[in-house]
Structure formats: C-alpha cells, structure tokens
Amino acid sequence: xxxxxxxxxxxxxxxxxxxxxxxxxxxxxxxxxxxxxxxxxxxxxxxxxxxxxxxxxxxxxxxxxxxxxxxxxxxxxxxxxxxxxxxxxxxxxxxxxxxxxxxxxxxxxxxxxxxxxxxxxxxxxxx
Amino acid sequence: xxxxxxxxxxxxxxxxxxxxxxxxxxxxxxxxxxxxxxxxxxxxxxxxxxxxxxxxxxxxxxxxxxxxxxxxxxxxxxxxxxxxxxxxxxxxxxxxxxxxxxxxxxxxxxxxxxxxxxxxxxxxxxxxxxxxxxxxxxxxxxxxxxxxxxxxxxxxxxxxxxxxxxxxxxxxxxxxxxxxxxxxxxxxxxxxxxxxxxxxxxxxxxxxxxxxxxxxxxxxxxxxxxxxxxxxxxxxxxxxxxxxxxxxxxxxxxxxxxxxxxxxxxxxxxxxxxxxxxxxxxxxxxxxxxxxxxxxxxxxxxxxxxxxxxxxxxxxxxxxxxxxxxxxxxxxxxxxxxxxxxxxxxxxxxxxxxxxxxxxxxxxxxxxxxxxxxxxxxxxxxxxxxxxxxxxxxxxxxxxxxxxxxxxxxxx
Numbered sequence: 001x002x003x004x005x006x007x008x009x010x011x012x013x014x015x016x017x018x019x020x021x022x023x024x025x026x027x028x029x030x031x032x033x034x035x036x037x038x039x040x041x042x043x044x045x046x047x048x049x050x051x052x053x054x055x056x057x058x059x060x061x062x063x064x065x066x067x068x069x070x071x072x073x074x075x076x077x078x079x080x081x082x083x084x085x086x087x088x089x090x091x092x093x094x095x096x097x098x099x100x101x102x103x104x105x106x107x108x109x110x111x112x113x114x115x116x117x118x119x120x121x122x123x124x125x126x127x
Numbered sequence: 128x129x130x131x132x133x134x135x136x137x138x139x140x141x142x143x144x145x146x147x148x149x150x151x152x153x154x155x156x157x158x159x160x161x162x163x164x165x166x167x168x169x170x171x172x173x174x175x176x177x178x179x180x181x182x183x184x185x186x187x188x189x190x191x192x193x194x195x196x197x198x199x200x201x202x203x204x205x206x207x208x209x210x211x212x213x214x215x216x217x218x219x220x221x222x223x224x225x226x227x228x229x230x231x232x233x234x235x236x237x238x239x240x241x242x243x244x245x246x247x248x249x250x251x252x253x254x255x256x257x258x259x260x261x262x263x264x265x266x267x268x269x270x271x272x273x274x275x276x277x278x279x280x281x282x283x284x285x286x287x288x289x290x291x292x293x294x295x296x297x298x299x300x301x302x303x304x305x306x307x308x309x310x311x312x313x314x315x316x317x318x319x320x321x322x323x324x325x326x327x328x329x330x331x332x333x334x335x336x337x338x339x340x341x342x343x344x345x346x347x348x349x350x351x352x353x354x355x356x357x358x359x360x361x362x363x364x365x366x367x368x369x370x371x372x373x374x375x376x377x378x379x380x381x382x383x384x385x386x387x388x389x390x391x392x393x394x395x396x397x398x399x400x401x402x403x404x405x406x407x408x409x410x411x412x413x414x415x416x417x418x419x420x421x422x423x424x425x426x427x428x429x430x431x432x433x434x435x436x437x438x439x440x441x442x443x444x445x446x447x448x449x450x451x452x453x454x455x456x457x458x459x460x461x462x463x464x465x466x467x468x469x470x471x472x473x474x475x476x477x478x479x480x481x482x483x484x485x486x487x488x489x490x491x492x493x494x495x496x497x498x499x500x501x502x503x504x505x506x507x508x509x510x511x512x513x514x515x516x517x518x519x520x521x522x523x524x525x526x527x528x529x530x531x532x533x534x535x536x537x538x539x
Contacts, residue, residue: 033471
C-alpha cells in the first residue's frame with residue numbers, strides 16, 4: 001500500500017489555490033522551518049464570506065495536500081462555517097493521513113483560523 | 128514509465144549472474160548444509176565456496192569469514208559479541224556518532240548493562256579525527272567501531288590511521304564496511320581491521336546474506352546460541368541460497384571493481400557539477416575528496432525533502448531524503464545533525480546513490496526533471512517568497528522562535 005492515500009497524492013501533485021493575495025484581508029501562519037512544515041494562508045473577505053483563499057506551504061507531501069484541501073473547503077464559506085473546519089475533518093476529507101503525519105503536517109485549519117483572527121483584529125482596529 | 132533507481136544505499140538490484148547461480152539452491156539443491164548425506168554436502172560445498180569468494184574480496188582467510196543474515200546482524204555481533212568476550216577487566220567502547228543505528232543501538236544496549244560508551248564527534252564533512260580516537264582511548268577500552276564510509280554523505284574515514292592507534296593501544300578495531308565492500312577496494316590487512324561487517328545486498332547480491340570478518344585469534348561471544356554452524360559463533364541453518372548469491376556477487380564485484388568505480392564516479396561528478404548550474408541555492412553535504420564514488424547528497428534551500436522525492440517518484444526517479452518529514456521517526460537524519468547542517472537546510476536534503484547499472488542517459492533525465500520539481504516547490508514555498516522579497520533568510524537554528532520573529536518583521 002502506498003504511504004499516502006490517492007486523494008492526498010492528487011492534491012499534492014495538483015495543489016489548488018497556491019499563491020499569495022497582495023491586498024489580503026487576513027494572513028495566518030503556523031509552523032516553522034525547523035519542524036519542516038510551515039503554512040501561510042491569505043484570505044479575502046466580502047460580506048462575511050471568504051471570497052478568496054490562497055496559501056504558500058513549505059513542507060512534506062501531507063502538508064501540501066492539507067493546505068490545498070483547506071483552501072478548497074474554505075473558499076466561498078462564511079467565516080462561521082470556515083471556523084468549523086478542523087484539522088481532523090481535513091484529514092478525513094483527504095481519505096486519512098499516516099499516523100505520524102497527523103500532528104505536525106496537519107496544521108492547515110489552524111493557519112486558516114489564524115488568518116480569520118488576523119482579519120477580525122484588523123477590521124476591529126479600523127472601526 | 129522511465130525508471131531511474133538512485134537509492135542504492137538502501138538496496139541494489141541483483142546481478143543476473145548472481146541470480147542464476149542461486150536458483151538451483153531454491154530448487155533441487157535444498158539440503159541442509161549440516162546434513163551428513165550427499166544432498167547436504169552439495170549445500171556445504173556451496174557455502175564454503177562462497178566463504179572463499181567473500182574472503183578474497185577483502186583479503187581475508189576463508190576461516191575468518193562468518194556468515195550472518197544482514198549488515199545489522201554483523202554489526203550487532205561485532206559490537207556486543209566483542210564487549211561480552213572482553214568484559215572481565217574492561218568496560219569501555221568507542222563508536223563514532225555517525226555510525227549506522229545497528230552499531231549505535233548495540234552500544235546503547237551495552238550501556239544499559241554496565242558498559243561505558245564514548246561517541247566520537249565528526250567534523251563538518253563527517254570525518255572522525257584520529258586524534259580524537261587517541262584521546263578517547265582509556266586503559267579499560269575494549270573496542271573502537273568506526274564505519275569505513277558513511278552511506279548518507281559518502282565520507283570515507285581515515286581507517287588506517289585510526290586502526291594504527293588502536294593497535295598501539297591494544298584495543299580491538301571494528302569497521303562497518305557495508306557500503307564500501309564491493310564498491311571501493313577493501314583489504315582487511317591494509318585497513319588494520321580486527322572485525323569488518325559487509326553485506327551482499329549492497330553489491331548486487333541478494334538480501335538475506337551478509338558476513339562478519341573476525342581476525343584469527345579474536346574472541347567473540349555468539350549473539351545467536353544453539354548450533355554448530357559458523358564454527359559455533361552464529362547458530363542457525365545456513366541460508367544457502369543467499370550465501371551462494373553473496374559469494375558470486377563478491378567474486379563479480381572484485382573482478383569488475385575498477386570498471387564500475389570509474390563508471391559511477393563519472394556519473395556522480397556529473398550530478399555534483401551540473402546540478403548547481405541548473406538550481407540556485409543548493410549545497411553539497413559531505414566531502415568532495417575521500418567520498419564514495421556513488422554518493423550524491425544535496426541540501427536544496429527553501430523546500431522540503433519529502434516533497435522533492437515524492438515528485439521525483441512520480442517521474443520514476445527513486446531517491447531518498449534525510450529530512451525529518453521523510454523519516455518515520457520525524458527526526459532529521461542523525462548524520463546531518465552530527466555535521467551540523469542548519470536544521471531548515473537539512474529538511475531540504477536529497478540523497479542519490481548510484482549503481483553500476485546507471486547510465487549517462489538516466490542522469491540526463493534526472494538533470495532535466497529535477498530543476499522543474501525544485502521550481503514547482505519553491506513557487507509555493509513561503510520561505511522562498513520571503514527570501515525573494517527581503518533578500519533575507521529565516522533564521523532556523525535550534526530553538527528559534529520563528530513566529531515571534533515573523534511578527535516582529537511585519538511590524539517594521
């Protein structure tokens with residue numbers, strides 16, 4: 001059996017929504033290069049909906065697939081819906097992750113939530 | 128799909144001539160080498176022929192070769208077996224910090240039963256300093272174990288100097304020569320080894336047969352009890368088929384060593400010189416001189432090793448990585464740590480090891496595909512975009528709080 005599920009490999013080979021948003025409304029980052037995984041999420045918010053989500057990721061196959069899946073799940077969702085995405089649900093959507101990848105590579109939802117937090121902080125400051 | 132196998136430190140492809148020598152022992156010659164009947168004699172003769180072939184590869188006498196099942200078993204037998212044989216008045220063992228785990232964990236096991244272990248440091252190229260060996264030896268030192276070459280970064284150790292010091296101090300010397308036997312010249316007398324581990328799976332033989340050279344007169348305590356095989360030093364029915372394969376592989380390796388050496392070193396040097404011309408910010412790990420002829424190890428900055436090898440795998444190019452993510456233990460390779468490769472850079476390490484089967488055409492393919500993969504991963508790397516924007520690198524030494532540093536940058 002291959003190390004990763006077909007779905008993980010598919011997202012790894014063809015990651016969705018890779019990139020940065022120049023005038024992002026929120027940016028969230030988790031991990032660090034020492035651990036071998038780092039993800040930066042960029043969000044654009046319109047009428048309380050994530051109208052655009054992009055990411056950049058340094059990391060293993062799982063980290064890249066997780067980022068891609070999170071971006072796909074979050075895009076078009078309201079902020080409240082997006083906050084309900086969890087690391088566990090992302091792993092499930094990917095058809096499972098190897099046990100040793102569950103902890104350090106499965107941080108995409110955290111990065112997304114951080115971006116939302118960042119957006120809220122910024123919009124709060126504006127008011 | 129095109130397939131290019133560059134993971135020969137893990138296992139080599141069996142030579143057809145080896146395979147055909149082995150097949151009769153899986154079919155009609157199935158006797159137990161210890162049986163007194165005629166079928167047993169066929170097996171016994173085959174094992175003894177293989178012993179001679181292996182002895183000739185490393186300049187040993189036939190009765191100094193002991194067959195085992197794998198390199199790890201040879202290393203376990205050497206380290207534990209010697210420690211237990213000479214423990215009456217002495218209790219100190221010296222090993223280098225970049226040994227194979229079968230040496231390191233054997234040493235650790237010994238430390239749990241009263242032995243004291245010194246782990247020798249290495250320099251940034253992976254070399255053990257003979258001076259450090261001299262300083263580490265105590266009056267109660269039993270054994271020094273230092274590998275002939277490192278499978279990951281290719282460093283060939285100055286064994287003649289190290290063994291000379293051991294001889295002068297009356298300390299036994301073991302070397303793990305699993306990655307050098309059959310690849311570069313190995314002569315137990317010249318190297319000054321009292322014990323030497325080798326494995327056929329590293330030079331186009333089958334898995335399942337390896338050997339430990341034990342110099343005549345050196346005592347050892349068996350680690351598998353219960354039989355008369357291997358002169359009472361390693362019990363267990365001989366794996367005749369695999370041993371026959373190991374013997375034939377040793378014979379072929381000896382005859383074709385020069386030719387294979389030249390072929391591999393040509394391909395190695397092509398990768399080492401041409402890859403940096405196609406990819407910026409890559410750094411070689413390990414030495415330039417005194418390096419295994421089949422070893423290439425680069426750190427590719429801003430990206431992670433597992434991502435590289437998965438994409439290479441998708442192109443039929445089989446390599447490995449020393450990155451934490453690529454290991455099942457999620458720790459960076461102990462070898463890269465020992466040579467103090469920056470932790471973030473170590474995550475981008477990629478190891479390619481050549482065999483006699485690789486061709487220029489295969490290397491052309493690797494050299495054309497690899498840069499595209501690096502580009503793809505760098506295009507999605509936040510570390511790379513940070514570098515492009517600021518000209519600065521994220522400092523990623525041990526204990527660096529990256530998040531804190533980043534927030535600080537944002538505020539500027």
